[in-house]
Amino acid sequence: MAYDKSWSKIFKDYNIEGYNFSEDGPYTLSASQIKKSCQDFDKTTEKEVRILCKQDSRADRPQIFIENNLFILPIKNGIYKIIKCEGYIDIPEIEEKTIIYNSKLDFKLDSSQIGNSEMQHLDFAYASSLIRTFMNDNSLVLTIRGRKYTPQFSFNVGDDIINVVSVQTEVDAGYEGRDKIVLIEAKNSKTNNTIIRQLFYPFRQWKHYTRKEVILLFFEKRGSLFYIWQYGFSDANNYNSIKLIKAEKYLIEDPV
Helix, strand or coil: CCCHHHHHHHHHHCCHHHCCHHHHCCEEEEHHHHHHHHCCCCCHHHCCHHHHCCCCCHHHCCHHHHHCCEEEEEEECCEEEEEECCCEEECCCCCCCCEEEECCCCCCCHHHHCCCCHHHHHHHHHHCCHHHHHHCCCCCEEEEEEEEECCCEEEEECCEEEEECCCEEEEEEEEECCCEEEEEEEECCCCCEEECHHHHHHHHHHHHHCCCEEEEEEEEEECCEEEEEEEEECCCCEHHHEEEEEEEEEEEECCC
16 A cells, blocks of 8 residues: 555654564554654655544555554544554445335435435435334434544553543434434445444444433445444443444335
8 A cells, every 4th residue: 555655664763663562552653753754755645644544444554554463543633542453343244135115205316316425325315214214213313413522531442441532533424312322334335344443432422422322323335225234332441342233234115
């Protein structure tokens, strides 16, 4: 990848190559350190902190991370932790038979056929009441969207404790009902795995602000099918306690 040489230089400059993660825990790295190390590179992809630290799947990691079983988490504005542990979760295939779902609308949405964005497909699924049907909750309404900042919280990753404060999060949509909040991470193509942070940080964020149950969905549109996986954490303080609760795939049929 383009930023392999950037991370190789960062590791060399700060002697991360010789750092003992097993004994000394996660390595703290600042955005200013990254900028300083990469300042002489020409390409934006080789020196932009946001790009270098965006490692949303296992394959997105630089080679030096892959070889050493590392992943990176933001813990504060401009501060990161490099952690030696499993930071990702597999998104399994849904082998069960496709469910034919009849839209609850009484008219066809022509606008839903224009374009191919995650938000568009998610909005169509919600408008058709598919999200409410999957959750068996007709009270759900759209209330959350876009970027927000976390409160302060702590959690375990493997044997290490991570402290987070005011990290930017983003969910593609959040729905609130009488007794639950449903947060969705959406994709518009097949995803083999994803960084747990994309589910865990919003989960902890909203657990802080509400007494209602916080539910996490991973959503994909593949061709004409809509895939939904429901995840949860058996221990809200454990990053690696994520588990799959249920998964279904649908074909939405328009009103006649």
